[in-house]
Amino acid sequence: xxxxxxxxxxxxxxxxxxxxxxxxxxxxxxxxxxxxxxxxxxxxxxxxxxxxxxxxxxxxxxxxxxxxxxxxxxxxxxxxxxxxxxxxxxxxxxxxxxxxxxxxxxxxxxxxxxxxxxxxxxxxxxxxxxxxxxxxxxxxxxxxxxxxxxxxxxxxxxxxxxxxxxxxxxxxxxxxxxxxxxxxxxxxxxxxxxxxxxxxxxxxxxxxxxxxxxxxxxxxxxxxxxxxxxxxxxxxxxxxxxxxxxxxxxxxxxxxxxxxxxxxxxxxxxxxxxxxxxxxxxxxxxxxxxxxxxxxxxx
Amino acid sequence: xxxxxxxxxxxxxxxxxxxxxxxxxxxxxxxxxxxxxxxxxxxxxxxxxxxxxxxxxxxxxxxxxxxxxxxxxxxxxxxxxxxxxxxxxxxxxxxxxxxxxxxxxxxxxxxxxxxxxxxxxxxxxxxxxxxxxxxxxxxxxxxxxxxxxxxxxxxxxxxxxxxxxxxxxxxxxxxxxxxxxxxxxxxxxxxxxxxxxxxxxxxxxxxxxxxxxxxxxxxxxxxxxxxxxxxxxxxxxxxxxxxxxxxxxxxxxxxxxxxxxxxxxxxxxxxxxxxxxxxxxxxxxxxxxxxxxxxxxxxxxxxxxxxxxxxxxxxxxxxxxxxxxxxxxxxxxxxxxxxxxxxxxxxxxxxxxxxxxxxxxxxxxxxxxxxxxxxxxxxxxxxxxxxxxxxxxxxxxxxxxxxxxxxxxxxxxxxxxxxxxxxxxxxxxxxxxxxxxxxxxxxxxxxxxxxxxxxxxxxxxxxxxxx
Numbered sequence: 001x002x003x004x005x006x007x008x009x010x011x012x013x014x015x016x017x018x019x020x021x022x023x024x025x026x027x028x029x030x031x032x033x034x035x036x037x038x039x040x041x042x043x044x045x046x047x048x049x050x051x052x053x054x055x056x057x058x059x060x061x062x063x064x065x066x067x068x069x070x071x072x073x074x075x076x077x078x079x080x081x082x083x084x085x086x087x088x089x090x091x092x093x094x095x096x097x098x099x100x101x102x103x104x105x106x107x108x109x110x111x112x113x114x115x116x117x118x119x120x121x122x123x124x125x126x127x128x129x130x131x132x133x134x135x136x137x138x139x140x141x142x143x144x145x146x147x148x149x150x151x152x153x154x155x156x157x158x159x160x161x162x163x164x165x166x167x168x169x170x171x172x173x174x175x176x177x178x179x180x181x182x183x184x185x186x187x188x189x190x191x192x193x194x195x196x197x198x199x200x201x202x203x204x205x206x207x208x209x210x211x212x213x214x215x216x217x218x219x220x221x222x223x224x225x226x227x228x229x230x231x232x233x234x235x236x237x238x239x240x241x242x243x244x245x246x247x248x249x250x251x252x253x254x255x256x257x258x259x260x261x262x263x264x265x266x267x268x269x270x271x272x273x274x275x276x277x278x279x280x281x282x283x284x285x286x287x288x289x290x291x292x293x294x295x296x297x298x299x
Numbered sequence: 300x301x302x303x304x305x306x307x308x309x310x311x312x313x314x315x316x317x318x319x320x321x322x323x324x325x326x327x328x329x330x331x332x333x334x335x336x337x338x339x340x341x342x343x344x345x346x347x348x349x350x351x352x353x354x355x356x357x358x359x360x361x362x363x364x365x366x367x368x369x370x371x372x373x374x375x376x377x378x379x380x381x382x383x384x385x386x387x388x389x390x391x392x393x394x395x396x397x398x399x400x401x402x403x404x405x406x407x408x409x410x411x412x413x414x415x416x417x418x419x420x421x422x423x424x425x426x427x428x429x430x431x432x433x434x435x436x437x438x439x440x441x442x443x444x445x446x447x448x449x450x451x452x453x454x455x456x457x458x459x460x461x462x463x464x465x466x467x468x469x470x471x472x473x474x475x476x477x478x479x480x481x482x483x484x485x486x487x488x489x490x491x492x493x494x495x496x497x498x499x500x501x502x503x504x505x506x507x508x509x510x511x512x513x514x515x516x517x518x519x520x521x522x523x524x525x526x527x528x529x530x531x532x533x534x535x536x537x538x539x540x541x542x543x544x545x546x547x548x549x550x551x552x553x554x555x556x557x558x559x560x561x562x563x564x565x566x567x568x569x570x571x572x573x574x575x576x577x578x579x580x581x582x583x584x585x586x587x588x589x590x591x592x593x594x595x596x597x598x599x600x601x602x603x604x605x606x607x608x609x610x611x612x613x614x615x616x617x618x619x620x621x622x623x624x625x626x627x628x629x630x631x632x633x634x635x636x637x638x639x640x641x642x643x644x645x646x647x648x649x650x651x652x653x654x655x656x657x658x659x660x661x662x663x664x665x666x667x668x669x670x671x672x673x674x675x676x677x678x679x680x681x682x683x684x685x686x687x688x689x690x691x692x693x694x695x696x697x698x699x700x701x702x703x704x705x706x707x708x709x710x711x712x713x714x715x716x717x718x719x720x721x722x723x724x725x726x727x728x729x730x731x732x733x734x735x736x737x738x739x740x741x742x743x744x745x746x747x748x749x750x751x752x753x754x755x756x757x758x759x760x761x762x763x764x765x766x
Contacts, residue, residue, distance in 0.1 A: 008758045012751040033738040035750070042750040050756040063748040067737030075690050076726050077591065077712030079556045081733060083563040091567075114552035119560060145759060160691040165551025188618075191696050192362070195620040200690030204739055205725035208687040211625030218620075237437070238618035238693075240362040299755035 007299035010053045014063040015096050025060040028098045030112065032105035033068050034263030040270065041263040047292035048104055048128055054297050055140040059102075065092055069111040076201035083119060086111075090121035104128040104288060106161035106262045107199075113166070127162060129172040129261045129287055136178050146296030149179040152257060153247070154290075155186055155225050157218065157269055158193035159262035172261050175287050179294055181257075185244040186225045187233055192240050194218050198264035219258075219272020226256040226282060258284045302394040309391035309517075316521030323528045326646035327607060333645055334600030335588070339544045346543050349701075354542040359699040363614070366430075369423045373459070376420040377535065380413050380466070387517050397473075400485035410486035414470065417463045418490045424456050424463075431456075438613030443632035447652065448531065448611055455532045462519045469512030471495055476505035529650035531611040538700040541608035544601050545701035550692045553709055556590065591713025594674040595641040598707055605702040606638035615694035615704060621687040628687035630694035630704035636679035637707060676711050685711050686723055 018025060029052065035045040052059050070085030089112075093101070101123045103109050113125035135141040154176055162168045169190045176183055188194040197207070197214025207213060224232035228247040258273065260266045270284045285293075292298060352358045357374065360367040386399045400406050430436045431452055439452075470491040477484040478495065479502050498505060527533045564571045577585055592598050615630035616622050622629050642651055672678055685708055694704045715721040722730070729739045737744050 006758050007755040010754045010756050036747045037742045045750050046754055053756050068733045072739045077716035078730055079559050081730055083559050110551040114549050118555040161551050164692040164696050166549050195689045195691035200688050202689050204729040205723050208626045208683050214620045214624050217624055237623045241364040297756050299757040
């Protein structure tokens with residue numbers, strides 16, 4: 001049966017407006033600073049909102065009332081500033097009676113989920129990888145009708161604050177499974193995943209003197225994994241002996257993808273790919289972008 | 300039973316050995332307890348289960364298979380051969396000879412297993428020595444692996460060979476003496492039976508050699524026991540309490556600083572009553588504790604316990620993204636520095652030579668001369684190391700005995716930022732952005748919702764035929 005695609009404007013529900021009407025959403029989408037201000041990550045925020053809108057989730061955002069969770073301050077040792085931010089945010093969230101929070105940022109996720117309870121903020125917090133996995137499991141998202149990733153090679157870069165910090169390894173991979181792509185694992189993956197270099201407030205400062213940037217080290221591994229370049233993979237440091245073998249074959253035709261689930265990983269991996277002059281055939285996408293694109297929601 | 304002067308001597312030697320160790324242990328306990336209080340009670344079942352898996356079961360060792368198998372041999376050898384040490388103790392005290400022989404076939408199984416494990420231990424130790432000294436494993440190198448840590452690692456291997464040699468000398472001499480007298484030695488000796496040709500054919504000499512082996516084995520064990528507190532080999536004991544007391548929280552969850560919580564609450568709500576500060580039992584005020592950690596006493600006691608549990612294996616450093624890319628940070632060094640510093644400031648072990656540890660050669664000599672700065676922070680660990688950390692938890696995940704270097708790094712960062720305002724400039728800029736704009740970047744809060752402008756979603760509509 002023939003289909004016609006139309007585009008429809010999305011009006012993002014803001015919590016203050018809902019509260020004024022006496023409504024309460026099922027979930028609050030915590031956008032995060034990168035999701036709100038970083039030009040590249042705004043596209044992830046928009047992709048995720050398209051998915052929320054498409055499946056008809058009853059959600060809202062804080063809009064201009066949202067502020068930094070305090071994660072970078074806490075990792076940098078500024079506990080005072082962290083707690084000021086945290087208590088301000090907790091007052092806002094509690095003021096609206098928020099019970100459930102979803103976010104596309106592992107740093108916001110970790111902070112609200114693990115560190116707000118000690119300051120009185122108790123919420124059910126889910127990362128968008130888990131949320132997308134749930135939508136897929138419920139059949140609300142099928143990753144059909146849009147761009148096809150079938151056969152394209154994708155490797156997932158574990159975010160430290162999703163993986164080791166919170167033991168979420170399978171959800172992002174389950175989301176990627178639905179794309180029917182050629183998923184390959186980096187040798188340093190899951191519990192042994194190598195950081196992109198941005199965590200612990202490194203995002204906001206220059207690296208200490210060394211012989212390489214962390215994101216270049218990681219991008220080289222990702223590219224070698226996508227390319228099936230075993231010579232590079234055999235010389236990686238910090239690889240455990242039960243690491244995945246890496247792809248057996250050279251990459252298939254079509255552009256490859258480094259999939260991420262964190263705004264800082266996004267920046268670091270994209271910079272790394274650019275540094276290696278591979279932008280023409282390797283793209284860095286967030287899980288939400290891949291799903292929105294496969295579902296044909298981009299307009 | 301032949302009770303003799305030997306038994307009295309043995310009793311005295313054993314008392315001296317265990318007494319000295321008890322004294323050393325009490326000094327180490329005191330060192331650990333200089334750390335800040337942290338309530339690690341409760342969750343007993345969960346903690347025991349974790350200890351069973353990670354400490355007894357060596358779970359995390361199996362991420363790297365070759366060293367895991369070699370280590371398993373030495374570990375199982377240590378445990379099983381120590382059953383024989385019980386026999387040695389009883390024989391030594393009461394003048395019995397191989398008193399466990401009443402177990403019959405079980406005794407044969409025990410002695411047989413011991414011999415096979417003993418031989419495997421020697422092979423594993425040779426492999427360990429080669430891995431360590433032939434530059435096979437990169438993680439055994441690094442600036443913190445100075446003269447003493449390297450020597451210590453080899454001493455452990457040599458002692459293990461000597462202990463096994465003593466065991467085989469004892470068994471072989473005993474076996475041959477029995478054979479020459481036409482008797483059957485109780486037990487099974489699958490290795491020693493091939494070694495009898497190496498020993499002389501005189502029964503009295505064999506009796507002496509058997510005694511030499513017996514004494515060398517037990518005295519060696521007692522000496523080794525008292526060497527442990529000066530060595531990374533202390534992990535054979537400390538790994539168990541360290542794993543038991545390791546964190547159960549998600550690795551991403553950093554500790555909350557409660558004193559700051561009170562201040563922030565009072566700031567946001569003037570009616571909030573800040574609890575009275577803790578006092579000494581006599582009612583006088585306690586000395587104020589700084590935010591974060593400048594020296595070892597500012598760390599939690601669990602961090603100090605961890606410092607004594609470190610095997611210096613370098614798995615943490617080998618997976619550290621900062622270290623891999625050539626930065627100064629090495630999580631192993633932070634832990635080794637912590638142990639060196641607590642031993643320097645408080646009770647030192649029997650073998651303690653800071654010059655060999657490199658405490659005064661590690662960093663800028665100017666900083667070393669400055670007594671004010673001779674603390675864990677700056678005297679041992681430089682801010683440059685601390686600021687290189689990405690808080691990725693790779694070191695925490697890698698540690699086979701559940702040491703958490705990240706906790707100490709964050710505590711020292713807290714001291715730098717909250718007590719000295721000594722964060723790198725770029726981070727100070729990030730802090731002021733958060734304070735002023737509510738975001739770590741210099742964007743206007745009024746632009747925070749601009750991402751939602753002109754947002755469309757594609758919608759599929761099925762075409763009705765004919766329309």
